[in-house]
Each structure stands twice: as structure tokens, then as C-alpha cells.
Amino acid sequence: MKASVQKVLDRYKSDPTRLMDILIDTQSEVGYVPDAAVAQIARSLGISRVDVEQTLSFYHFFNRKPAGEFQVYLNNSVVAEMYGRRKVTEAFEEAAGCRFGQVSDDGLIGLYDTSCIGMNDQEPAALINNVVFTRLTPFRVREIIRDIKAGKKVEDLVVEGAGDGENAGKLVRSMVQNNIRKIGPVLDPEYIPGEALKKITRLTPEQVIQEIKLSNIRGRGGAGFPTGLKWEFCRKAQGIQKYILCNADEGEPGTFKDRVILTELPRLLFEGMAVAGYAVGATEGILYVRYEYRYLQRHLENVLAETRKKKLLGKKIMGKEGFDFDIRIQFGAGAYICGEESALIESAEGKRGEPRDRPPFPVESGYLGCPTVVNNVETLCSAVKIILNGGEWYKSFGTKDSTGTKVLSVSGDCKYPGIYEVEWGFSVNDILDMTGADEPQAVQVGGPSGTLIGPDEFDRILCYSDLATGGSLIIIGKQRDLLKDVVMNFTDFFVEESCGSCVPCRSMTVLFRQKLQKILDGHGVKQDIEDMIAWGPTMKINRCGLGQTAVNPILSSIKNFRHLYEDRIRKDRSFDGGFDLQAAVAESCWAVHRKPLTEENDHE
Amino acid sequence: MRKPVIATASLAGCFGCHMSILDIDEKILDLIELVDFHKSPITDIKKFGRKCDIGLIEGGCCNSENVHVLRDFRKNCKILVSVGECAVMGGLPALRNGIPVAECLEEAYLNGPTVHENTERILPNDDELPMILDKVYPCHEIVKIDYFLPGCPPRAELIWEALIGLIQGKEIKIPYEAFKYD
Numbered sequence: 001m002k003a004s005v006q007k008v009l010d011r012y013k014s015d016p017t018r019l020m021d022i023l024i025d026t027q028s029e030v031g032y033v034p035d036a037a038v039a040q041i042a043r044s045l046g047i048s049r050v051d052v053e054q055t056l057s058f059y060h061f062f063n064r065k066p067a068g069e070f071q072v073y074l075n076n077s078v079v080a081e082m083y084g085r086r087k088v089t090e091a092f093e094e095a096a097g098c099r100f101g102q103v104s105d106d107g108l109i110g111l112y113d114t115s116c117i118g119m120n121d122q123e124p125a126a127l128i129n130n131v132v133f134t135r136l137t138p139f140r141v142r143e144i145i146r147d148i149k150a151g152k153k154v155e156d157l158v159v160e161g162a163g164d165g166e167n168a169g170k171l172v173r174s175m176v177q178n179n180i181r182k183i184g185p186v187l188d189p190e191y192i193p194g195e196a197l198k199k200i201t202r203l204t205p206e207q208v209i210q211e212i213k214l215s216n217i218r219g220r221g222g223a224g225f226p227t228g229l230k231w232e233f234c235r236k237a238q239g240i241q242k243y244i245l246c247n248a249d250e251g252e253p254g255t256f257k258d259r260v261i262l263t264e265l266p267r268l269l270f271e272g273m274a275v276a277g278y279a280v281g282a283t284e285g286i287l288y289v290r291y292e293y294r295y296l297q298r299h300l301e302n303v304l305a306e307t308r309k310k311k312l313l314g315k316k317i318m319g320k321e322g323f324d325f326d327i328r329i330q331f332g333a334g335a336y337i338c339g340e341e342s343a344l345i346e347s348a349e350g351k352r353g354e355p356r357d358r359p360p361f362p363v364e365s366g367y368l369g370c371p372t373v374v375n376n377v378e379t380l381c382s383a384v385k386i387i388l389n390g391g392e393w394y395k396s397f398g399t400k401d402s403t404g405t406k407v408l409s410v411s412g413d414c415k416y417p418g419i420y421e422v423e424w425g426f427s428v429n430d431i432l433d434m435t436g437a438d439e440p441q442a443v444q445v446g447g448p449s450g451t452l453i454g455p456d457e458f459d460r461i462l463c464y465s466d467l468a469t470g471g472s473l474i475i476i477g478k479q480r481d482l483l484k485d486v487v488m489n490f491t492d493f494f495v496e497e498s499c500g501s502c503v504p505c506r507s508m509t510v511l512f513r514q515k516l517q518k519i520l521d522g523h524g525v526k527q528d529i530e531d532m533i534a535w536g537p538t539m540k541i542n543r544c545g546l547g548q549t550a551v552n553p554i555l556s557s558i559k560n561f562r563h564l565y566e567d568r569i570r571k572d573r574s575f576d577g578g579f580d581l582q583a584a585v586a587e588s589c590w591a592v593h594r595k596p597l598t599e600e601n602d603h604e
Numbered sequence: 605m606r607k608p609v610i611a612t613a614s615l616a617g618c619f620g621c622h623m624s625i626l627d628i629d630e631k632i633l634d635l636i637e638l639v640d641f642h643k644s645p646i647t648d649i650k651k652f653g654r655k656c657d658i659g660l661i662e663g664g665c666c667n668s669e670n671v672h673v674l675r676d677f678r679k680n681c682k683i684l685v686s687v688g689e690c691a692v693m694g695g696l697p698a699l700r701n702g703i704p705v706a707e708c709l710e711e712a713y714l715n716g717p718t719v720h721e722n723t724e725r726i727l728p729n730d731d732e733l734p735m736i737l738d739k740v741y742p743c744h745e746i747v748k749i750d751y752f753l754p755g756c757p758p759r760a761e762l763i764w765e766a767l768i769g770l771i772q773g774k775e776i777k778i779p780y781e782a783f784k785y786d
Contacts, residue, residue: 575748579741585668588736591706592729597668 004029005037009044016045017368019055019350023062024291024331032063058352058499059333060114061291068103068110070148072096073127074136077116077253078444078474078489079411080123084137088124091138095145109148115336115493116253117292120411120474121179121418129154130294132176166263171298178260179418182434184405185385185397186261186268186378187421193267194312196387200278201320205235208279212383214391216403221247221339221376222446222470223545227383230373233363234280237371242282244273244325245367245374247344248289251336252447253493254472257407258377260419262289262296265381266303267312270327272380274313275387277325280373285327288344291334300329336497340544341374342366343499354501355544378407378471398424402463406471410435412444413477428458431473439478442561447472448490449549452482452556482557483564484520490553491516498550504538505547511535512551523578524569529558608657608771611681612644615670616697616740617663620757621688622646625660627760635764638771643680652680658770659684661749664694665741669734678747683770686749687763689756689785691742698740705738755784 008025012018022041026033033056042049056062061073072092076085093099096109103110119125122134131154133144147157155173162168163177180187200208213228234242246269250258261269273285289300304327308314317323330348332338338347342356345367366372375383382404386394395403402424408431411417415436422431428443443458445451446469453460453467460467476486491513498505512535515528536555542548558565570576582596589596614622622645626632642656643649659681665671678684689695700708709727713719743749753766762782769776 577745577747579671579746581668581671584671584737584739584741585735587738588705588709591709592727594729594731594735596735597731 001030001034001037002040005040006044009041014044014046016047016051017350019045019052020330020333020347022350023052023056024333027062031069032066034064054352055350059291059335061334066103066107067112069108070128070154071110071112073112073114073117074100075115075117075119075123075125076113076489077120077123077493078476078486079120079254080125081485081489082412082480083123083135085124087138088136088141091141092145095142109145114292114334115251115497116255118250118256118259118290119176120254120256120409120472122177123411127292128157131155131158132174132295133158134175134177166299169299171302172263172296174295176259176263176295177418178263179416180260180264181410181416181418182420182422184407184421184423185389185394186381186405186407187265187419188385189264191265191268193271193307194310194318196271196275196384197278197312197318199387200275201318201323205279205281208275208387209235211391212279212386215386215394216391216401217379217382217386217394218402218464219376220378220382220406220470221341222252222449222468224464224468227375227379230363230375231276231279233361234282234371234373237364239371241284241368241370242280243367243370243372244276244280244282244285245341245344245348245362245372246273246285246287246377246380247339247341247374248287248293248377249332249339249344250377251290251339251497252449252470252472253490254409254411254444254447254474255470256409256411257419257471259293259296261377261381261407262293262300266300267307268381268384269377270304270307270313272375272382272384273327274317274325275383276373276375276380278317278323280371282373283324283326285325286330286348286367287327288330288332288338288348290338291332294331297329297331304329335499336493337499337544337546340546343544344374345372352499354499355547357543376470399461399463401465406462406469408469408471408473410473410475412473412475413437413440413480414475422462424463426462428453428460428462428467428473431462432458432475435475437475437477440475441478441480442476442482442486444472444474444476444486444490445469447474448493448553449546450552450556452487452553452560454560457560482561483516483568487553487557488513488516488520491551494550494553498547502542502544502547505542505550508535508538509550512554516554518576518578519565519568521578522568522570523576524565525574525576526569526571527574529562529565529569533558607638607640609640609642609654610644610658610660610767611642611652611656611677612646612660613662613673613677614645615661615663615673615691615743616666617688617690617695619645619662621660621662621691621763624688624755624757624760625763628764629760631764635767639767652676654680656681657683658767660687661685661691661743662687663690664697664743665737665746666697667734667736671737671746674743674746683750684743684747685751685753685766685770686743687753688758689754691749692744692752692754694740694742695756698742701739705736709736756786759784 038052042052098104100111124136125134160175167174217227218224335353337343338353343353347353362372397404408420495509500506641647659677686692765776
């Protein structure tokens, strides 16, 4: 083991800022990251063991113990549940002979839950040793486990054939489907790499920024910061070295548009990063991709190499003196919070993905303390089209305050889940018609951290001034129990994914969850609803946007579906703690072989 | 006017909060002018003989007896106050909440490094003993609590000001510094 870890360390020149890669590669070599490897890595990087351990323990795809030769990570998102996850779970447990969270006795199979893996349009889905399995059924699960036990390799377990487009390419060979249902300027397959770069070599960086500002494009990750302004800030910031980071860590449950762009249009994305590099004066770019998309790694690396060969990356791009820009790919290791830009930077530096205090903002002090632009995948792709066709052209799409188009990830109870590129200004009703949603009870706009709306708001418009969204729309049909199936699932997600830095995000999410559970258990009272509303503003203390929105599923459902709460609470009392003495003493009485006293014959 | 009646109890606590009540020093003389103490370790009155105005609860609930006492307080006190970290959130005793009860009992009575005499490996199970709860509960999960005084223990002046406020029916002005959560 020592030699193989040393090989990994040498590969990254024992650079502590590459700790993520070192741990990922060590795990690939050894199967997990044992304590001895932690010590070896710490020594070699010249950092303390706890520095290694705190990164290692932060990300849920890292294992510190043997976690099974075949590691099954089954997505537990709302849509997976809608499409029969429970039966799939049971089938896995029965066939593998162990429960979720455990490894089978022979060490062959480990079963684990994981948050949304970006396959919401083809659920239930799982990662098995980084290979994606979609649309799982109990029957398929039994086959897969049988084949694993028979000694097959993970690649040979896929019998469905490959998905569409590049998914069928020999470097991907995945059963994942793109499900592109509607294309627009960004997803337009008629794209020739290099045209935009050719054009900007005739422009000054300031002119490039001017064109982006003219287009009025705003960040597509969800927060909607004006992209041109961000580039300008970074251009003007003091610093010899600057960086372009692309955020491809789409972890918001129900979002999978970046996965499709990375699969089909990586050249467009790399060109967008180079354009941004030229505009702000950065020579290095990092594409931060979530661990769940590691099945795209060889494909992305290959496109990078090919792009370099065509001189669209590297030194003297398009023959222009001084236009140097190159990109490396950084994988995460399973943490929703790394989609937050400052957490993403921390993670790319090899640390725990904990958001930073701001100011300073990344444009002043970002990656390694240097001025850094962090942009969403879709933003950078849109920038290329803006350069090619002009800011005025871009403004012809969308509304006045929300120009251009938005790539939506639509999933849930509809006939045609998938990717839709629409102009801003569509109403929720338009989307529902387009996707064949017959009997929607509610739509979750912008993922769990967004807004849950009901039919009386389906005429609302998707745009920054009304319903802003990073692109996730989850349609919830009439047949679902909104509180139990949806809101509780989202709340579990936030409890699981809190980085733990800020107390309200770490603790209040749990308290909100308890309240909701109490209401679902029939012990809720009016005060519980009032409490949750009153506690809501406390969440604004959290440092990052994700923490601030962590109880939105509950607050937004109380606001728009209050009757669902009112129907479940007890009207006959003002207090109900939900405490059951008999149940609470059962365990200890069992342990000491004692008959629990009932209320009646109790000595009290 | 009849003097308001106060009752106090220490459940799964360390009596530190009661000590903090005594920490109001000479103001204790003012306090006994203002109120009567009924059931309380201070008076050693064991059972409620009358209705009380204010109940002060120290400690959370770790066993069945705590639950009965707390419910009794709720029945007999108009206003119930959780005093201190343990009553408010479970406090130090709640450190066991992540550990199964059986494991806790075995550690305490069978396997702990200080266990030498228990050769028959007995786990206490006499019916006279309270039954241990599956975890330590903060008081407000068992009964309705009207007010919470944070701190470990809450500072004497916080307890004093809160009591005076309750007795006089006035909103209290407590300096920010008086609130300590540890």
C-alpha cells in the first residue's frame, strides 16, 4: 500500500492544495483510506494528520474503513421515492444480505444512501463503483447482485446498452439518457468550437466584458449575480494570478442540466472558460465537477486534450501573444455544500467544503487568495453564444430583467422529464403543459432550497423578479402526500448536508425536522406551526445561501399549503409533547430484565 | 395582597442552578419578604399541599420519577420555568443520548474501570427504583414550559430579575451580558 500511496503523492508533487485528488486516487488504489495512509499523506504534504482527517471525514464518498468491494450508493431523492425506491431498497438488502449503511459479511457489497446524484429524470438510480445504473427495479437489482456475486466486473453489469448521444461514446459507455426535450441557443448542437475565441482575439478584454454586460446575463446557478459585473470586478482586482472556476457541482436535488451539458457540450464549456479567462486576465481555470459525475471523467479529459491539441487551450491561443489559458478538472467527493462558491473554492484547495465569511468576495480573494471568478456551467456556455452573436441578440430572448434562456431540469410526476431550454418569462403552467404533467398538486421551483407552489400560483413567471430558479423543477402529483413524501425528504436532505459551521443550520434543521415529525405522528398542535414560523428568520444568521434556505421546504409549505398542516394538528389541546412514558422506559426495562410499571400500578 | 408562592425542583441536574438562586446573596432576604416557598429542596416540603404561582425546574428528565415530578409541577404551578441548560436542552446528562441505554448500564455497572464489587453482575432492577428513559429529555418535550432561563447555571441576577418580573408582572430588562449559554 505504501508504494501505491507514494505513487499518488508523486503524481501531485506532494502539493497540499491537491489533497482532494490525493485522497480520491488513494481510495481508488486501496479501496478506502486507512489510517496508515493518512499518516503517510500528512508526512509527505508537511501538514498535520488532523488536516488530512478533517478533509477526509467531510466528504461522504470517502471511506476510512473497507466499505465493500462493490459500493452501491442509492439515491434517496424525492423523485427516486416516487418511482419506487422503497422496493428497490428492499431488493438490494435482501439480495446482498445486509442493510443500508452496512457491508455484507464477505466484504463484497456495501449499501449506502446518497443524496441526489443528478439522475432525477431516470430514477431510481444508483452509483455502483462510480458506474451509473438508472431506472432500477427489484428485478434488475436481483440480477445485478447475482452478477456481482458471480464475479463479474462492474462494467459488465450494465446490460441495458448505452444512452443517447455521447453517453454511447466509447469513453463514457453509460446507460444514462440525456432526455433533451427542447433546445435553444445554449443547447444548440450546431456549434463550432473556436469561433468565439477567434472573435475575441480581435477585441480587448474590456470590450469582451462590455459585450457580456450589454447582454444583461445573470448567473445561472440560482443567485443571479450579473456576470459582466463579476468579470469586471475580477479584472480590476489586484493580483498577478487570477483564476476562472467553473461550478459543475450541481447538488440541488432535481438539477441535472450540467450533467447533460458536460456530456454533450464540454467544448462549449471549455471555450466559455477561456473567454472568461481572456476577459479577466486569468491563465488558469478549474472545472469543479461533483463526484457523482466521475463516469464522465475520461470523456472530459479526452475533450480537454483534444482542445489543447487544436490550440484552443494552452499557450498563445489562436496564435495571440499573451493569451494563455489552461484548465484542470477537480472532482469533489460528495458534499452538497460545495455548490456554494466559497465552499467550492475551499474544496478545490483540498480542504473541508465550508463556506467562507464574506467580504472579501472571491473576485478579490478566491482560490489560493487570488482574484477568482466562479461561474455556473450554463453561464459560461451562454457567454460563448453572447460573444458570437452579440449582447443585443441575447437580449432578444427572455424578459427585460431576465434576458436569455434558462436550461431547466424537469422531473417528478410528468410524462416527459428531462432538459428544456426555455426563454425566461415562461409561466409554470407553460412548463407543466410542455412536460405533460396532468394532475400536479404542487411544483418545487429551484430545488428544495427554492419555493413550493400550488395551483393558484401556476401562472407565475420564471424570471429573477418573480420565480427565480437555478433550473430545477420537481412536479408533485395529486397522489403524493406532500408533507410526508416531499417536505420531510427535503428536510432530511438539509439535515444530512449541513456542513456544520453555523449553529442554526446545524441545529435548527434538526429541530424543524422534529417538529414536522411530531405533526406527522399526530402530536402536532397549533403552537408547533407558530414556532416554526417564528424560528424561520433565525436561519438568516447562517453564513451561506444554502444554510439560509435550509428550512425553506417547511416555511414555504406552511405559507402555501397551510391547510395540510392544520389538517394534521390536534385541535383539542394547546400542548402535546408527543412523549410516551411507556415507550421511553421500554428499552431500559428490557436491559435490566424488569417489567415496566404501567401508569396505574406505578407507585407514584 | 397574598404573597406569590414558589416551588422548585431539581430533576436530572446537579443542583448548581439552585446554588445560583442562593447566589443572589443578601437579596434572599428581600425575596422571602416577596414570596413564600412551598415544595422545594429549600423548605424540604416533599408534596404539593397547595397551588403555586411559579415553578422553577432545574434539570431535564432522565427517568420516570423526573417525569412524574415534572407533570406534578405542571399540574400545580400556574407558571413553569425551565432554569438552566439541563432543563432547557438536556445539558450534560444528555451526552448519553447517542448511546443505547443498555450500553450505558453495562458501562456503569458491569464494565466500567471503577467497577470492582459487582461480581454477580447485577443491573439494578428493583421496582422501587425509577425506570431509566431511553434518552434525557428537555422539560418542554414533556410538559408545556412557559419561560426559559439559559445558562449553566443561569446567573443569579438573571434568576432574580426574572423572578421579580414574574412577580410584578412586568417585562424585564436584562443586559445582554447576563445571558450566558454555557
